[in-house]
Amino acid sequence: MTVLVIAEHNNSELNAATLAAITAATQLNDAVNLLIAGSACLSVAEAAARVQGVSRVLLADAPPYEHQLAENVAPLVVRQAEGHTHLLMPATTNGKNLMPRVAALLGVAQISDIIAIKSTDCFQRPIYAGNVIATVQSKDSLKVVTVRATAFEPAIAEGGNAMIDQVEASGDLGLCRWERDVVTESTRPDLTQAEVVVSGGRGLGSAENFQMLEERADKLGAAIGASRAAVDEGFVSNDLQVGQTGKVVAPKLYIAVGISGAIQHLPGMKESKVIVAVNKDEDAPIFQIADYGIVGDLFDILPALSAELDRSVN
Amino acid sequence: MKVLVTVKRVVDYNVKVRPNGDGSDVEIANAKMSMNPFDEIPVEEAVRMKEAGMATEAVAISLGEAACQDVVRTALAMGMDRGVLVETDARLEPLTVAKLLAAIVKREQFDLVILGKQAIDDDSNQTGQMLAALLGWPQGTFASHVVVDDDRVQVTRETDTGSQTLSFKLPGVVTSDLRLNEPRYVKLPNIMKAKKKPLEKITPVELDVDISTHLEIIAVAEPTQRSGGIKVSDAKELVEKLRNEARVI
Numbered sequence: 001m002t003v004l005v006i007a008e009h010n011n012s013e014l015n016a017a018t019l020a021a022i023t024a025a026t027q028l029n030d031a032v033n034l035l036i037a038g039s040a041c042l043s044v045a046e047a048a049a050r051v052q053g054v055s056r057v058l059l060a061d062a063p064p065y066e067h068q069l070a071e072n073v074a075p076l077v078v079r080q081a082e083g084h085t086h087l088l089m090p091a092t093t094n095g096k097n098l099m100p101r102v103a104a105l106l107g108v109a110q111i112s113d114i115i116a117i118k119s120t121d122c123f124q125r126p127i128y129a130g131n132v133i134a135t136v137q138s139k140d141s142l143k144v145v146t147v148r149a150t151a152f153e154p155a156i157a158e159g160g161n162a163m164i165d166q167v168e169a170s171g172d173l174g175l176c177r178w179e180r181d182v183v184t185e186s187t188r189p190d191l192t193q194a195e196v197v198v199s200g201g202r203g204l205g206s207a208e209n210f211q212m213l214e215e216r217a218d219k220l221g222a223a224i225g226a227s228r229a230a231v232d233e234g235f236v237s238n239d240l241q242v243g244q245t246g247k248v249v250a251p252k253l254y255i256a257v258g259i260s261g262a263i264q265h266l267p268g269m270k271e272s273k274v275i276v277a278v279n280k281d282e283d284a285p286i287f288q289i290a291d292y293g294i295v296g297d298l299f300d301i302l303p304a305l306s307a308e309l310d311r312s313v314n
Numbered sequence: 315m316k317v318l319v320t321v322k323r324v325v326d327y328n329v330k331v332r333p334n335g336d337g338s339d340v341e342i343a344n345a346k347m348s349m350n351p352f353d354e355i356p357v358e359e360a361v362r363m364k365e366a367g368m369a370t371e372a373v374a375i376s377l378g379e380a381a382c383q384d385v386v387r388t389a390l391a392m393g394m395d396r397g398v399l400v401e402t403d404a405r406l407e408p409l410t411v412a413k414l415l416a417a418i419v420k421r422e423q424f425d426l427v428i429l430g431k432q433a434i435d436d437d438s439n440q441t442g443q444m445l446a447a448l449l450g451w452p453q454g455t456f457a458s459h460v461v462v463d464d465d466r467v468q469v470t471r472e473t474d475t476g477s478q479t480l481s482f483k484l485p486g487v488v489t490s491d492l493r494l495n496e497p498r499y500v501k502l503p504n505i506m507k508a509k510k511k512p513l514e515k516i517t518p519v520e521l522d523v524d525i526s527t528h529l530e531i532i533a534v535a536e537p538t539q540r541s542g543g544i545k546v547s548d549a550k551e552l553v554e555k556l557r558n559e560a561r562v563i
Contacts (some may be wrong), residue, residue: 100443109528291543
């Protein structure tokens with residue numbers, strides 16, 4: 001019996017979150033198949049075949065899968081489920097959209113956003129915004145699982161040599177029509193992959209001030225993140241939100257600027273290696289988890305920090 | 315267009331939940347309970363559809379113990395027309411909730427079901443997608459913008475890379491993200507009026523749905539705590555510490 005991982009990709013590149021899901025899969029079983037549903041996505045399959053730990057790549061390459069519509073992809077996954085003990089996908093927005101549909105079609109439960117594997121049927125996952133960790137055992141013979149990417153080391157992307165098998169594509173069910181994607185273009189590192197993340201909150205006060213933060217981030221080669229409050233205020237776009245319902249990040253260095261540390265924000269970043277907080281309120285909850293805190297006006301501290309970084313680089 | 319909205323009764327978002335003494339479950343006795351914040355948004359959306367003349371009827375449903383009618387009443391006070399409570403003391407998993415909802419939808423012929431994308435207690439983010447699967451309906455998840463045009467719905471979704479817009483013909487399922495709308499505050503006279511609105515109670519047995527569980531909660535525990543660090547006086551000291559002590563820059 002084998003574990004099936006459903007790949008997250010954009011038809012040209014394999015998303016790094018998939019590598020974490022592959023690692024989780026290898027903890028369950030030595031045999032790991034990787035399903036790639038997409039359109040004109042052979043390059044993704046070729047990259048996937050080189051990932052260590054992947055036994056076989058199943059490629060369903062057809063136009064109905066181009067935009068990852070759950071209505072079309074779910075029946076494909078259900079057909080491929082036979083012969084597998086577990087279906088895994090990273091808990092990305094695509095994974096969260098697709099996998100419950102798959103689970104319901106199969107009549108089984110889903111275990112969402114796992115952070116550890118205890119045995120083949122027992123998993124740990126955060127509940128209550130990560131304030132509690134639940135250990136959950138599944139009674140289903142087939143387990144549908146989404147994987148929190150920051151909780152598992154990425155599989156090594158090169159060195160593997162898996163076979164690529166084409167699998168039969170299903171047609172377009174015609175239930176749902178893709179209209180458009182609006183992709184936020186950025187030259188900065190990907191938020192979920194970056195080694196350094198600089199995050200801003202309501203304390204920034206405006207979109208213009210957020211740009212100032214971005215300039216500082218660029219000096220560190222950092223990705224930009226934001227609290228929900230900053231996104232709600234319209235300072236930045238939604239894809240930068242870190243927290244319970246946004247992205248979960250675990251960089252080497254997380255710098256929280258003007259973020260008070262609401263319980264909804266902390267689960268998105270508290271696994272970071274080193275946390276720095278800049279806030280004018282010395283009682284802000286963020287200081288309770290920060291390794292280094294500076295109490296003060298961020299508009300004084302940021303330029304000083306920037307100058308210090310300049311000086312120490314030169 | 316008949317609209318169904320789900321409302322879940324959860325521990326209030328301001329309460330910090332902890333494991334109970336023997337670590338078998340979370341300690342929620344005597345905790346303040348409220349409507350799941352994510353569910354206020356679909357209620358608001360449905361009430362606006364009603365006010366705009368697009369929805370003919372807007373119904374709020376909750377599933378669980380008798381006290382769940384409190385959150386249904388809150389939804390009625392926000393402007394929903396009537397309520398349904400699927401009453402049971404059993405622990406309900408997302409798949410079971412989806413099955414119960416599917417039974418209600420088939421019974422009453424709803425055109426649109428709007429759900430919050432997740433509940434702040436179990437953070438599962440499953441029920442809407444599962445309901446769509448069971449009904450064979452399209453799904454627009456994590457919606458930040460919804461436009462209903464006759465029998466078509468256009469849904470803009472929040473994604474990891476930005477946003478995606480989909481459209482589908484009704485019937486369908488929408489799950490809301492945080493920025494779909496800003497829910498209204500409930501006014502006192504409306505709370506009084508809500509008490510007079512109809513609230514039907516029904517059981518899983520009457521709906522002929524098997525509510526046995528697929529998952530067992532073995533244990534709950536607190537996560538490893540991060541201890542707070544030190545305060546530094548200025549940017550210079552911070553950069554020095556990050557470089558020489560933490561060695562991250």
